[in-house]
Amino acid sequence: MLAHERHGSGEPLVLIHGVTHRRQAWYPVLDQLAEHREVVLVDLPGHGESPDLVTAGRPVPDVLRDEFKAFLDGLGLVRPHVAGNSLGGLVALYAGANGHARSVTALSPAGFWRTPAEFVYTRQIFTRACVLAARLGPRAELLARSRGGRTVMYGLLTARPGRVSPDQAVGDLRGFLRSRPALATLLAAAEPFTATIPADVPVTIGWAARDLVLPAWQAETARRRLPAAEHVTLRGVGHVPMSDDPRRVADLLLRGSAPAATVAPLARPARRRTDAATA
Incomplete structure (x- = not known):
């Protein structure tokens, strides 16, 4: 379930x-x-x-x-x-x-x-996010708890990143890290x-x-x-x-x-x- x-x-x-x-x-x-x-x-x-x-x-x-x-x-x-x-x-x-x-x-x-070429742009957004998260490692949660960090994290996703709370950002970050295997499967199959x-x-x-x-x-x-x-x-x-x-x-x-x-x-x-x- x-x-x-x-x-x-x-x-x-x-x-x-x-x-x-x-x-x-x-x-x-x-x-x-x-x-x-x-x-x-x-x-x-x-x-x-x-x-x-x-x-x-x-x-x-x-x-x-x-x-x-x-x-x-x-x-x-x-x-x-x-x-x-x-x-x-x-x-x-x-x-x-x-x-x-x-x-x-x-x-x-x-x-x-x-066309598949038009989807490359969106694919690259998620690919780069995965690379950045891997480079940051444990520091990513510190970034999520700071106002400036949340502005970076949510700048592509929302028009008002300041409305995202630190706890929500940390939870979303952990959810993102957990979903990376599913993301790879979904991107490969996108149509x-x-x-x-x-x-x-x-x-x-x-x-x-x-x-x-x-x-x-x-x-x-x-x-x-x-x-x-x-x-x-x-x-x-x-x-x-x-x-x-x-x-x-x-x-x-x-x-x-x-x-x-x-x-x-x-x-x-x-x-x-x-x-x-x-x-």
Whole structure:
């Protein structure tokens, strides 16, 4: 069973973190969400406190699909709302395509580069982070506890690194170090998202305008591949937007998982929308 937490009450909303992160990434939005949803936070395989990512020669997408479905079955969740950030957004989109999600909300999801060469940039970010962590060794935790160190650590991930606490940074650093084997497997298997999501599964894509990991131009690719989805530009936030603007992110997650969206088929033209709260 994947490591997880359950909070609140209402329709279930499963939240999936990004690569090398952990379920605690959602803590900044948890209280607001738990007032309206039963919120399930989960650590992906090879991340946080979950078991290692073991593929045994199988395609990584198949492994993630089966692990996630087994997780839902183990909790007795039948087609919950699913949302995710980065890799978690990609997993959420596949959950929608595989019939495992009632609705999907993806924040800067992976899988929308156009060519392998375009993915090299993102791959290099994580590769360099691994090299730097290895060079720093035990000094990395000292860096995480300093304000200047957190600015360096989170400069590519968030627009407001100062909002990350020392304890959160140390926990994230330990989570990053633990996830490096899974990261290598996931990077080697990375491929664009091209699956088809049924029309009765509402999809919301929120892309950070200041995303330095999966650049905002990839949002245009997402619009072309998922023309029926609602596409929202989140201004003033970074790739991991939950600590940058918790209220705005929580509002988007609640809107994307609104119960009304579960009964009416998604039959609307593509929409290009900028979050009004960011204008």
